[in-house]
Amino acid sequence: MSIKEKEVLQDPPCSSQSLGNYLWDDKPDPDKWADCVHCGMCLESCPTYEITGQEQHSPRGRVHLIKSVAEGKLEVNEQFLDPVFACLDCRACTTACPADVDVGGLIEEARGQIRQAMPLTGWKGQVSKLFLKGLFPHQERLNSIGSLLKFYQKSGVQKVVRKTGLMNVMPPHLVQMEAIMPDVKQPVRKKYKDEEIVKAKGETKGEVAFLTGCVMDVMFSDINDSTVNVLTRNGNDVAIPKNQTCCGALHVHAGDRDTGRKLAKQNIEAFKDADTIVGNAAGCGCMLQEYPELFHEDPEWKEKAEEFSAKVVDVSKYLYDTGYEKPKAEINTRLTYHDACHLAHGQGVRKEPRELLIDIPGVEMVNMPNADRCCGSAGVYNITNPEMADAVLESKMENVPDDVEMISMGNPGCMLQMAMGVQKYGRNQKIVHTIQLLDWAYQKEDKEKEGK
Template sequence: MSTSLKLEPPCQSKSNFLWEDPPDENKFSACVHCGMCLESCPTYLETGHEQQSPRGRVHLIKSVAEGKMTVNEAFEDPIFTCLDCRACETACPSGVQVGALIEEARGQIRKAIPLKGWKAGISKFFLRGVFPHPNRLHALGGLMKVYQRSGMQSIVRKSGLIKVMPKHLQEMEAIMPAVQDPVMKKYPEVIVAKGETKQRVALLTGCVMDVMFGDINEATVRVLTRNGYEVVVPRSQRCCGALHIHAGDREEGKRLAKQNIDAFLAADVDKVVVNAAGCGCALKEYPELFHHDPEYKEKAEQFAEKIEDVSKFLVEQGYQKPQGSIETKVTYHDACHLAHGQGVRNQPRELLRDIPGVQMVEMPNADRCCGSAGIYNLTNPEMAGKVLDEKMSFVPQEVDMISMGNPGCMLQMTMGVAKHGRSAKVVHTIQLLDRSYQLEDEKRKGEGSS
């Protein structure tokens, strides 16, 4: 299939974005094509192609809006090849909101060019059938737990059956974390603070996060309650919708957004704490989804004001300095949607530096994308692999751990560690803080019993 870029005759002036939520003219008209974004874009650095750069993509979006180009496969390819990492937004002197433009354009593309065949089936199954429904997701997690702990996983690997899968899926299966019991099921809806209650906060448990990384959610609960924060886990919360919005399914994204807005506002909390960078960024950007819905636009703005990454929340609201020593060398990876999307960079590093025994080793280009980008490593495995290889070249050789604040990055970086024969352990920043607290308690307990 050809992806050559053919513009329509300039006499056509009507926009070829024909559906609701087209890319906002105020956003793409802000681009002055200065090129400051080029060196920050992973896909441009890999290909050298203008249409695979932020500037090029904005130009294509503008061309469709002006009727000079149609929504076709040539437009679809560069828009969906974008990692949506937002590095270009950090570099842009004009403040162009490239991420929002890309997501709005993807919504138009999926209306004009719906997925077909097995791709449509898989997308519908996961994005509509599983992720929005906690009970189904937990059931799927239960099956995965049986697969991992019954010996079936070992049999499948030893028998060679795993080799029927594409190579990138084999690599992902090899580093799949042990499925944990979800916090949604293990904890009550309200978890009381230890000691005096400072604030009442809610925790976004996430969809995949609560199944694949339930231990991180548990660590987050322990850290928050230890520091005097009452934690509410609303039972009516749902998947944040980030994956749906990235995939162009804005309709489902809006439906999930409304459920979350209503659930968390009803919880009457001071803040909504998030430990997944991609989710936090999506929640903060809910107002973007409701331009033409006055009722929910106001609610979304009120809700977005409450969203806080866990590291930023702890540093700004206060936390006990940990006393348990962890003798290790740690480097920190800036998740794109934390550094570029939310502007959170120093706070996670501050938490790490406060842990006794931790020696921080800065990573060059720490905010360069790892290639995870939601499910990008599944939909664009070749490009994701190249971006990951580049990222791993920046990881200092001497470190014992690579810390970060996003589950997708954790899976991708773990795959990179295995692929490049490295030994560093990939951890969430909050896990290290929680472990330091645990070691502190164990030491005091031991001193008290002696």
């Protein structure tokens, strides 16, 4: 049964504008594809096209499909779903496009239409509902999961599970993820639960509000801790709004734009008194900056979202723009830097983290070819599309220099994916967040002063 036939049997969907076979509100925006002339400049930038060689898995191919549905030439069906959801949404094509066609925005809007026309059912629907609605928006539930994982790691259960091979009943890509799972520590929001503001060390030069993230604060709380340390070290009072929530990026990527809007509204209200909102996760920061895209049919909230998004900045750019103390202690290491897609392509932040790294005494930076090529993480893409994610990761690891000890980056999803690459291909590099390395240098400097 076609979508049009189904519509006859259902209540008619709301529609403020006719747009072919897109039958629900929040349709793909024609202005986003209007400037695409299918020139092909985007092809070499696209990881899925590189691997498949198929036109429908290229940026211009996907734009053509999205436009064709709007023109009534195609329907929202399985043939349309596959190329749209196979996209990594890495935004490299927009960087390469002479006309700046917003392919990522089109992909996310098309996914929203697909999930309204073809909602997930069965066990996939239940799992999606569990994580997207039952877990990520609820920090206390995530903290409980974190406590269980911490017990699993510290109690010896993890060693038993690995030694006995019990993990082998899981899909291979989940086994790989368990093997590189970071040590779970105390979330920053728990650590500072009794403090409205974490005061600057020394003279206060500014104040920022810190987005701790949802999974970020559970699985990567050490990075959040380093972020607070570095910001306060550089004269910033750090507010951590208690009613902040998940950024909604995973929901929007999955086509659940309604939940994405709900979370966006909560964050906009939570940070309404902030002048500057700092994040340390590329995907989250990019989502916050793109909140206006969720409200193009709601002028009131779009205005609020625009005011909000203008305040959002990645921590590396904030430090670079406002000035930071250059550490004096040496961290003697050779490292290379991976550009997270949503930092380089999504936020246009490239030189700032590199400058922070090379200002650390003893750090030798080695250039990574194609440093802004996607690693295959892409939110939960490495879970939903493991075969394609593995192929993208293999291509990425071929570009990692052999003679480095560390790989630095600014996104937790990338860190997990690259850690799997290091393990899978027998490498020995340590995966670090840029802010971690700066924090370690400060800590070493303080210890050296204490020892004198």
